[in-house]
Amino acid sequence: MKTYKIAFLAIFLSISFLSAQEDLITNIDSRKKVSLNGTWNYIIDPYNTGFLDYHLKERQEDDREAYWQDPTIKDKTERIEHGYQMPYTIQVPGDWNSQDEKFLYYEGTVWYQRNFDLDVAQDERVYLYFGAVNYETHVYLNGKKLGTHNGGFTAFNFEIPKDVLKEKDNFLVVMVNNTRKKNEIPSLNLDWWNFGGITRNVSLVIVPEKFIQSYSINLDQDQDIQSSKKRNRFKIEGTVHLNKPVPFSIVTVEIPALKLHEEYKVEGDSCRFNFEVKDLKLWAPGSPKLYQVAIRMGEEELKENIGFRKIETSGKDVLLNGEPIFLRGVCIHEEIPQDMRRAYSREDALTLLGWAVDLNANMVRLAHYPHNENMVKIADSLGLMVWSEIPVYWALNFESDEVLKNAKTQLEEMISRDKNRASVVIWSVGNETPVSATRTEFMKELIFKSKELDDTRLVSAALQVHNIDGTFIIDDPLGEFTDIVSVNEYLGWYGGLPDDAQTAKWEVTYDKPLFFSETGAGAKGGFHADKTTRWSEEYQAWFFEEQIKMMKRMPDNYCGIAPWILTDFRSPRRNNPEYQEGWNRKGLIDDKGNKKEAFYVLEDYYDEIEARQD
Structure with missing residues (x-):
């Protein structure tokens, strides 16, 4: 047997x-x-x-x-x-x-x-x-x-x-x-x-028989965006890939709203193009401008609504279109909790991202895998920035060449589909992977592969911190290679109580933007008690109140936060028969679609940040 x-x-x-x-x-x-x-x-x-x-x-x-x-x-x-x-x-x-x-x-x-x-x-x-x-x-x-x-x-x-x-x-x-x-x-x-x-x-x-397989079009990353704004002239570049070499062919790129019509000669099975436009409105939260782009070869014509923006880092800041931006985020699983099913439709995306808008988020972390295409398309139109991630999650066989090959393939497939989505600003290569030399080499390869495939976005990974007598130290060696340092922490849920955050200290090895990719506490929707009672909505609200106070004392490289998580979601790991019953209860919204008290605590924090930035 x-x-x-x-x-x-x-x-x-x-x-x-x-x-x-x-x-x-x-x-x-x-x-x-x-x-x-x-x-x-x-x-x-x-x-x-x-x-x-x-x-x-x-x-x-x-x-x-x-x-x-x-x-x-x-x-x-x-x-x-x-x-x-x-x-x-x-x-x-x-x-x-x-x-x-x-x-x-x-x-x-x-x-x-x-x-x-x-x-x-x-x-x-x-x-x-x-x-x-x-x-x-x-x-x-x-x-x-x-x-x-x-x-x-x-x-x-x-x-x-x-x-x-x-x-x-x-x-x-x-x-x-x-x-x-x-x-x-x-x-x-x-x-x-x-x-x-x-x-x-x-x-x-x-x-x-001969067709356009794929294409990418974006702002030229080498231009100084502030100078381009002053000149009101922006450089756009791109590439078109065909399914096979097509000699003597011409590819046409057209953006009617910008009065652009350009023709380019195909060399082999591809062509590269670049041009300059004026009166371009850059894509950003609050003004998610999209332009219809048409790409033609012969009788084939492809049209797509595309936004143009530049995401980068400068010292301790994340810059969008040359201006510092704070990432008011929330994590999301691809799940409709009321139906206990995988989300997939445009209506599902409008529901989930609509809740993020209600929270006054300007960014979503789509965890822990690439979500369906409706999510990033709706994010484009709503002006929500997106962190998109491959499921390199917890412990893998980091010594296996085949596992690395699989990870690279999934990374390439994620980037291939969404490389023209202005909303996607961060590619993530993993979540909470255990630190070792082998793992770091594995993850470095993914970071380098991501940059090779697409250099128009930031690359990160959700890392862990370690606590030494109340001092939280961020020194994961992978942080040397990511564009921003992203960490998950749960002080007050998996260790101590929420008010322990009042004395917590933070040490960050890397002089880069610091993003909190997860933090949260569980609460069963509708269960109310005093704030020290676990699983109550009051405990979860207290957790976020203390977290927010701690975040306000963060080093000046603190650039954003994406609490875990928008909605309760199913998990066979969660088996408390009274409060979980197969659900991870860290959602700001419960499994019936009701907003918990913590939702409004975080909403107030985001309103305060937005008002301060304005």
């Missing part, structure tokens, strides 16, 4: 490192596409019967017992032991945990299936695009494998070969496995619900 278990794990681990991922197609909302959202069929497969034979080997592609095969019986003598039919249906997008009680704690394999018709021209290509699937994904069409993807929170796509695609009755199967594993990202230990399933939109994207 033990031998089989080891063999099974070895096979699955080896499978998890397969990758047929292709370069991401960006801005699919501006492309010709067909939604595959809606009702799918499913099979729960805890033994992975549809994937592995009884010798624990991956089934052959033409194996009739493989669950990617159409189970329609062709002959009455045939033995078929799987099927996709009513009442076994599930909604996409959506996590499986919230759709049926039997899925609540389920971790394992679920097979998704649906049919579709598609008529395309001979000179068109078709890609199958997933906004995100948690976690390991194997995709099959008409019995042929299209590819594999690992990572639960980033978009990916596969091209459908023309000899596989049919005009009618295409049989699409997606195998999803959300089992936590030591050598994956995140790893085994989480403090959030491991929602499984096809959690974001699925689309068929139809493009020309």
Whole structure:
């Protein structure tokens, strides 16, 4: 029995490192596409019967017992032991945990299936695009494998070969496995619900034979922004990447509101461009100006609303468009607590970010993974700055080259999708990772990779502090390499009482902006008592009152705070039967959508900061 278990794990681990991922197609909302959202069929497969034979080997592609095969019986003598039919249906997008009680704690394999018709021209290509699937994904069409993807929170796509695609009755199967594993990202230990399933939109994207794969456009980072403001002239630069070399082609960049129309020659499979504009309104909280940008090649045209801004540091300050800015933040999980489900829609984003606006936040930390695209697009329009993070969380196997490769892939996928979002000002490469030389080298590689992929944003990571007799020391060696030093602290919740903050002292090794990426205390919504009673709303409010007093005594490099967390969220780690019941109760808003007393304490603090800055 033990031998089989080891063999099974070895096979699955080896499978998890397969990758047929292709370069991401960006801005699919501006492309010709067909939604595959809606009702799918499913099979729960805890033994992975549809994937592995009884010798624990991956089934052959033409194996009739493989669950990617159409189970329609062709002959009455045939033995078929799987099927996709009513009442076994599930909604996409959506996590499986919230759709049926039997899925609540389920971790394992679920097979998704649906049919579709598609008529395309001979000179068109078709890609199958997933906004995100948690976690390991194997995709099959008409019995042929299209590819594999690992990572639960980033978009990916596969091209459908023309000899596989049919005009009618295409049989699409997606195998999803959300089992936590030591050598994956995140790893085994989480403090959030491991929602499984096809959690974001699925689309068929139809493009020309030669097409624009991706592009980036932003302010030239080398210009002095204050000088540009005085001259009323700003430099903009960018790059367009094509799916293949296209000789003798021209790319057109147009921004009608700025009366800009420029043409650039393609060299190989890309072109770089730069130009100068006047009367540009910079994107910022309070004035989130977006411009429609059109990029064309041949008959293909992509349009997107894009803002232009510059984020940088200068000594102890974070500068937005050349001016110091204090980050009035809040952390958010991608979850709608009232429904106990993964958030995914535009309406969900408006709900969550609307609460952040009510708090008078100007920034959100999207923890602990890249959130769905609606969140950053709505943040663009609302003027909310965004910290976006990959799930390098707590303890990973930092010695593994494959784990590092996976982390870099997830980082690249996050940046590829959102590199044109003005709201995203910080890329984060991890959260509360244990300090060691190996871990620091691992994280340094991610920081350098982030800068290589995109040098228009700050890079950070949520670090921990250590307390020596009431003195909090921030000296994590990773702080040498991040643009801002970000720390999580919970004085008064995980140690001592809230008024211990009155005598706390802080020592920071790095002469860089200091950001508090987490702080908070738990409270069950509606439970009231005196302020010294744990889990009461009064205790949580007292916690923030003392934290705010402490923050006002911080060194002058204190640049912002993002309390943990906007709303209560599900976590199997939280098992107090009276106050938690599977919920992390640190939300400023409870699981019914009600604001707790602490919400208003923090709102008053943010109002005071805003008034002082004005």
